[in-house]
Amino acid sequence: MDNKGKAGCGCFFILLVIIMVFLGLFIHPFTLKIIGKQFRYEDRIFKSDVIFVPYFAEDKHGETYIEAFREYWAGNGRAIWIEDEKVLGVSLFDIIIQLAKARGIKENVIFKIEADGDEKTKIDNIKRILIKSGVKKIIIIVPEYASRRFHLLLNSRDEKLTFILKPVHVSCFKMDRWWKDGISRQLLFREAWEIGSIYFQKFKIGDLKNTVKRKDE
Numbered sequence: 001m002d003n004k005g006k007a008g009c010g011c012f013f014i015l016l017v018i019i020m021v022f023l024g025l026f027i028h029p030f031t032l033k034i035i036g037k038q039f040r041y042e043d044r045i046f047k048s049d050v051i052f053v054p055y056f057a058e059d060k061h062g063e064t065y066i067e068a069f070r071e072y073w074a075g076n077g078r079a080i081w082i083e084d085e086k087v088l089g090v091s092l093f094d095i096i097i098q099l100a101k102a103r104g105i106k107e108n109v110i111f112k113i114e115a116d117g118d119e120k121t122k123i124d125n126i127k128r129i130l131i132k133s134g135v136k137k138i139i140i141i142v143p144e145y146a147s148r149r150f151h152l153l154l155n156s157r158d159e160k161l162t163f164i165l166k167p168v169h170v171s172c173f174k175m176d177r178w179w180k181d182g183i184s185r186q187l188l189f190r191e192a193w194e195i196g197s198i199y200f201q202k203f204k205i206g207d208l209k210n211t212v213k214r215k216d217e
Helices: 004-026 029-037 063-073 092-102 119-133 144-154 175-180 182-216
Strands: 050-053 079-083 110-113 137-143 162-168
Touching (some): 029 175, 050 063, 063 162, 119 144, 144 175
Parallel strands (some): 050 137, 079 110
């Protein structure tokens, strides 16, 4: 698959964001609002096999998990899977089980995934676990500021899995005034860096494939 077009689009996106940030700082908050919204991606929700919630340390109030419960009660998934982590020495899975029980969700509906490594490695491991379990359609619940990045990470044209992104507002991120809030600024700049890294990796892979192809010819 030729990735050159994607890489070029990614470079343009990052360059555009940088230019808009500097211009927005001197022009008007409206421009900065537009920047923030570029990081939000949303798919149309339809009935799926499972609802999956990746771990986000900044989701202190469990808002992504609460949204997963809502989607479950709406009938959009038969089970809820979470990425397990240790929080103050306690398994996050055990905490979510208690939250689910308090909302009338049975314990056998919640499952956990444990995946180590950097983000790409974790995503690859999670995909393998999902494929092995036999599921095909997965709703992914993520904070809205990270939804564009997860769309890029998961959009690998893998016909075995269909991912549906559901962005959720979390209280730690102020979408409409992110430039005035220190945590929101940090999160958005981190996302811009991570998205740039994803496009850069695609560019390297695409360039390598084209180099090999030219040698074969």
